[in-house]
Amino acid sequence: VAVVAGAVLGALTILNLLDIGFNEFLGRGFNVVLDWILLDDAEAYVKDSLGGTAATVAVIGVVVLAVAVLVLMALAVLRIGNVMARNSAVATRTTLVLGTVWVMCAALGVQVAGAPFASRSTTALVQDRAERVRKTLKDEREFAKVAAVDTYGDTPGDQLLTGLRGKDMIFTFIESYGRAAIEDPAIAPGVDKTLKNATKRLNEAGFASKSGWLTSATYGGSSWLGHSTFLTGLWIDNQNRYRTVTAGDHMSITRAFQRTGAWRTVGIMPGVQKAWPEGKFYGLDHVYDSRDLGYKGPKFSWSTMPDQYALKAFERLEHGKKRDKPLMSEIILTSSHQPWAPIPKTIPWSEVGDGSVYKAIQKAGKKPADVFTDPDKVKTEYGRSVQYSVNSLIDYVLKYGNKNTVLVFLGDHQPLARVSGDNASRDVPVAIVAHDKAVLDRISHWGWQDGLMPGDKAPVWKMSSFRDRFLDAYGPNRSY
Incomplete structure (x- = not known):
């Protein structure tokens, strides 16, 4: 469970990084259904702009970074899980206290420096990704109907x-x-x-x-x-x-x-x-x-x-x-x-x-x-x-x-x-x-x-x- 949870957190981190890049260059977030094809264009752009060597180094760097994020995040969560297992009594009490504080702060909307003390950003991110996928699939069906109607098609x-x-x-x-x-x-x-x-x-x-x-x-x-x-x-x-x-x-x-x-x-x-x-x-x-x-x-x-x-x-x-x-x-x-x-x-x-x-x-x-x-x-x-x-x-x-x-x-x-x-x-x-x-x-x-x-x-x-x-x-x- 720890390995799977870590891998999921790693994948979400990668998607966050892709969002940052897409917002910088295209003014929108990364679409997990449609945008993988654009990574080829990104590699070609780096090659044309900075040369083949730079593009190769960039691709290798991106792949290594992606693998490292997934592996290290999974290992980190696994390590935390093992520490908690060895100290189950303390971990149980600590989790109960922190969980109660988190729920109360979330319910009361407590903020520190303008940011929520009890962050739900990871859950919100998962929900947002799922909603984007749903909207993308729905849009594909609806747009096909719109494109079939042409006011000048038979002129x-x-x-x-x-x-x-x-x-x-x-x-x-x-x-x-x-x-x-x-x-x-x-x-x-x-x-x-x-x-x-x-x-x-x-x-x-x-x-x-x-x-x-x-x-x-x-x-x-x-x-x-x-x-x-x-x-x-x-x-x-x-x-x-x-x-x-x-x-x-x-x-x-x-x-x-x-x-x-x-x-x-x-x-x-x-x-x-x-x-x-x-x-x-x-x-x-x-x-x-x-x-x-x-x-x-x-x-x-x-x-x-x-x-x-x-x-x-x-x-x-x-x-x-x-x-x-x-x-x-x-x-x-x-x-x-x-x-x-x-x-x-x-x-x-x-x-x-x-x-x-x-x-x-x-x-x-x-x-x-x-x-x-x-x-x-x-x-x-x-x-x-x-x-x-x-x-x-x-x-x-x-x-x-x-x-x-x-x-x-x-x-x-x-x-x-x-x-x-x-x-x-x-x-x-x-x-x-x-x-x-x-x-x-x-x-x-x-x-x-x-x-x-x-x-x-x-x-x-x-x-x-x-x-x-x-x-x-x-x-x-x-x-x-």
Whole structure:
């Protein structure tokens, strides 16, 4: 009994440590049903950020620590049990007295320095874990029913997106581009200046823009949950929901474009480094992952290539080619992914080439370990990475866009708590850029603000509400 009790306490200690890590990086506790798969991602992240040796050492350290906690806790409880057995009379009296005191203090709510004297945290923790498992299993069943209902699922293609026919559509997610980038005093000055300058440059080139806020379904990471929530109109905040929706036929925004037959649909996914069968669910005619973009340069920590290169590859492979129909593209920009070091630099588009030019830039950049562990540097470098991503995207639109270009770009989630702050919101900026005034006229009733930088008075929507609002605004019967 003592060994089993010790092992249980050890397991609860490990779960507490996982909770601490998940709260730091993802803003939520560890889900014992769904989150084991994310440990592989954590190992890959450490490898990309700090190198293979560091990742190996970290994995070995974690395994040794987990085993040690289980074994030592079991031995400790066993030792206490043996001591009590050898001194049964004293142990019985002591247990009776302490038990009585504990019950009385618990009943009276006695506290010491603001904490309960008679703690029931272990029991509460077990109850909480059991309740999380129950809710997870219930949620899986209920969400399957929700995902099966689609207000636009049976809409014929000729009745979808009629207000955007002939436009080259670009949907872009900027990694970790959250509200903190625009409002945190330590980050905002540089980012706000970049957004204001970008708005001015767009206006001078004949483009206009409107922006607002969306509340993401994820925080700190798990970007694919934010992507799928935005595109499907479903609230996808865990892996089970993601698997459920991508295994079905719920219509995404990107698939709506494909259904019309009026667009070629492509995905530019530099963060995807292996097979990605979900591309079929999203209705993408062709997906270019990190292996298809022709990059010959170095990785920038987790990011497989600079955003400017990914956009240049998009121009070379798809956007710059002659086509018999306009293009709808989904592009994921990854240069603003943690640990935000080293950060690429903007270079002339003609010098991008196959990416070899970035070797010197990457070598001269800051070290991930030096930045990520410093609370001041990490905010500064995060802001610089967002500025780089935004500048790369706007530079691309100004150089390669035309009167039929329409850009929708947004963040997928807030950065982790070390950057965005404890108890930060899950809001991310979203903007629509167009040369044709009629495109923005169709969303005039949204209440979005002019420019790329939404303010305090801009509306805040759940990210899952965007799909239906978008399809409604650009449908055939929209009156404005």
